[in-house]
Amino acid sequence: MNIKEDFPLLNNRAISYLDSSATTQKPKQVIEAVQKFYEQSNANPHRGAYELSVEATEIYEETRKKVADFIHAKQAEEIIFTKNASESLNLVAYSYGLENLRQDDEIVISIMEHHSNLVPWQYVSKKTGSQLNYMYINEEFEISEKEWKEKITNKTKIVGITHSSNVLGTINPIKEIIQYAHEKGAIVVVDVSQSIPHMKIDVQDLDADFLVFSGHKMLAPLGIGVLYGKKELLEKMSPFLMGGEMIEYVYEQETTFAPLPQKFEAGTQNVGAVVGLGAAINYLQTVGYDTIQSIEQEVVSYANEQLSKLDYITLYETPNGEHHSSVISFNIQGVHPHDVASILDSEGVCIRSGNHCAQPLMRYLGIDSTCRASFYLYNTKEDVDRLVKALEKAYKMFEKYIKK
Amino acid sequence: MSELDDFYNELIMEHSMNSYHKKQLGSCDFCEKGHNPNCGDEIELQVKLNGNVIEDMAFTGHGCAISQSSTSIMIETLKGKTIQEAKEIIQTFIEMIKREIKDEEKLEKLEDAIAFKNIANMPARVKCALLAWHTMEDLIQQAEKKE
Ligand SMILES: Cc1ncc(COP(=O)(O)O)c(C=O)c1O
Ligand SMILES: [Zn+2]
Numbered sequence: 001m002n003i004k005e006d007f008p009l010l011n012n013r014a015i016s017y018l019d020s021s022a023t024t025q026k027p028k029q030v031i032e033a034v035q036k037f038y039e040q041s042n043a044n045p046h047r048g049a050y051e052l053s054v055e056a057t058e059i060y061e062e063t064r065k066k067v068a069d070f071i072h073a074k075q076a077e078e079i080i081f082t083k084n085a086s087e088s089l090n091l092v093a094y095s096y097g098l099e100n101l102r103q104d105d106e107i108v109i110s111i112m113e114h115h116s117n118l119v120p121w122q123y124v125s126k127k128t129g130s131q132l133n134y135m136y137i138n139e140e141f142e143i144s145e146k147e148w149k150e151k152i153t154n155k156t157k158i159v160g161i162t163h164s165s166n167v168l169g170t171i172n173p174i175k176e177i178i179q180y181a182h183e184k185g186a187i188v189v190v191d192v193s194q195s196i197p198h199m200k201i202d203v204q205d206l207d208a209d210f211l212v213f214s215g216h217k218m219l220a221p222l223g224i225g226v227l228y229g230k231k232e233l234l235e236k237m238s239p240f241l242m243g244g245e246m247i248e249y250v251y252e253q254e255t256t257f258a259p260l261p262q263k264f265e266a267g268t269q270n271v272g273a274v275v276g277l278g279a280a281i282n283y284l285q286t287v288g289y290d291t292i293q294s295i296e297q298e299v300v301s302y303a304n305e306q307l308s309k310l311d312y313i314t315l316y317e318t319p320n321g322e323h324h325s326s327v328i329s330f331n332i333q334g335v336h337p338h339d340v341a342s343i344l345d346s347e348g349v350c351i352r353s354g355n356h357c358a359q360p361l362m363r364y365l366g367i368d369s370t371c372r373a374s375f376y377l378y379n380t381k382e383d384v385d386r387l388v389k390a391l392e393k394a395y396k397m398f399e400k401y402i403k404k
Numbered sequence: 405m406s407e408l409d410d411f412y413n414e415l416i417m418e419h420s421m422n423s424y425h426k427k428q429l430g431s432c433d434f435c436e437k438g439h440n441p442n443c444g445d446e447i448e449l450q451v452k453l454n455g456n457v458i459e460d461m462a463f464t465g466h467g468c469a470i471s472q473s474s475t476s477i478m479i480e481t482l483k484g485k486t487i488q489e490a491k492e493i494i495q496t497f498i499e500m501i502k503r504e505i506k507d508e509e510k511l512e513k514l515e516d517a518i519a520f521k522n523i524a525n526m527p528a529r530v531k532c533a534l535l536a537w538h539t540m541e542d543l544i545q546q547a548e549k550k551e
Contacts, residue, residue, distance in 0.1 A: 334421075335469075336443070336468035338443045338470075338528075338532065339469045343408065343412070346408040346409075354443065354444070362444075368466070368467075398412075398417070398421075401420075401421035402421065403422070
């Protein structure tokens with residue numbers, strides 16, 4: 001099986017794409033499914049009484065069912081389509097957080113959250129007078145059991161936690177955290193944006209209350225995100241965005257809202273991207289998470305091995321391999337990550353540099369930014385070799401100027 | 405992009421890694437902070453005026469090689485100039501980066517800062533190169549208000 005052949009962009013450009021944590025490249029199966037939808041089935045779902053619109057509606061709702069099965073949700077209504085993980089998190093913050101938090105309640109999130117699972121909670125905490133508390137990482141870049149047991153208290157009403165960090169690659173023990181939070185009477189919002197591309201997610205096994213991800217980080221098109229919520233929670237919540245499609249009856253002064261899931265899907269949705277998401281799920285299931293993991297395991301451990309040999313590189317990752325995904329953050333001591341990224345770019349190696357939408361984490365680590373290489377199923381050891389070669393070049397360019 | 409190797413040259417590297425303008429002035433008349441959240445580049449410019457002449461100038465801060473060298477080279481260029489000359493030079497620098505200058509001779513007044521001419525080929529880094537110059541614009545505005 002040659003996975004790379006499925007990805008037109010990777011064949012059209014001679015690059016080593018090591019930024020899949022930002023967004024993945026798309027397989028032709030996804031691109032073709034989207035194109036086929038527009039060529040054969042495009043209409044506004046739920047609106048027309050004619051056959052084409054009915055067909056578009058069916059495709060849209062079948063994909064909802066597919067997503068539900070993919071993450072093992074009990075029912076399709078528990079799947080809300082949004083434009084990305086950020087919108088899903090805002091929906092939960094506004095429609096659940098603002099309405100359920102009171103003065104002196106506590107929100108607990110981790111210091112490694114992406115801004116999208118952090119800034120909305122700051123807003124909720126300011127608006128409701130609740131406290132926003134952080135679970136910090138230890139010297140192994142992990143949140144210890146002691147830490148989460150200390151931070152999640154009887155006053156905690158909401159816990160927000162990423163399954164896998166987009167900066168450190170740390171995989172958090174979300175199942176244990178969820179169980180503990182439930183004992184304390186809190187609900188848990190899990191951000192699986194960085195884990196679902198790489199590992200099986202089962203919302204019932206996790207017992208997650210809310211769970212979010214973006215399609216574009218798991219081979220699907222840009223512009224489609226998912227919110228999973230337990231039905232009993234979603235039903236009690238007020239709508240987030242309002243307008244067409246999400247209503248039942250509208251009077252001059254009053255409106256009744258549609259049942260789930262339409263209640264949370266105002267306006268015309270990105271059906272093309274939903275179709276692409278369905279095709280991405282098919283692709284992932286055809287390849288299989290086992291295969292994805294064995295490819296990544298081989299490439300990422302090779303990368304760790306090679307990078308560890310460069311004594312001028314600092315790695316920001318846990319030494320416990322089983323708690324680490326396929327994201328590697330690092331710095332060349334004394335060289336700014338943006339300069340490293342520009343030099344790597346000139347060698348055809350695409351990495352991310354910056355704060356990765358995690359400024360509080362950077363501050364906690366005492367750094368401004370890192371270089372980040374993130375790997376996915378289409379990456380190979382050759383990509384690692386190119387990365388290492390380009391890093392050697394970058395270091396050589398700076399070596400004689402670096403203040404020791 | 406082999407231009408890149410030309411770009412990270414001796415001049416840029418020395419100014420970014422070992423600048424002799426990177427220090428605190430004993431006393432200064434004006435200071436101004438600038439930052440580029442994109443990169444996390446941060447600088448603080450300090451200026452000592454003698455009438456309308458920039459008598460001394462220095463900076464502190466941290467960030468990428470482009471932002472730091474651009475700051476240092478700007479100081480090298482502007483030190484000893486009048487406020488009016490400085491404004492013209494800053495304007496020329498900004499126009500150069502935006503590729504708005506046709507007449508190459510106009511660039512001579514930029515002295516070493518001409519080294520940033522090709523930064524436009526790296527759009528992701530233009531902000532880094534411009535940081536010091538925009539910050540200096542703000543500082544001059546502040547100085548002119550005071551008069
Ligand atoms: C862990 C995590 N959460 C949330 C997001 C936000 O995703 P999006 O920008 O698609 O909303 C990202 C993306 O960078 C992420 O890495
Ligand atoms: Zn910069």
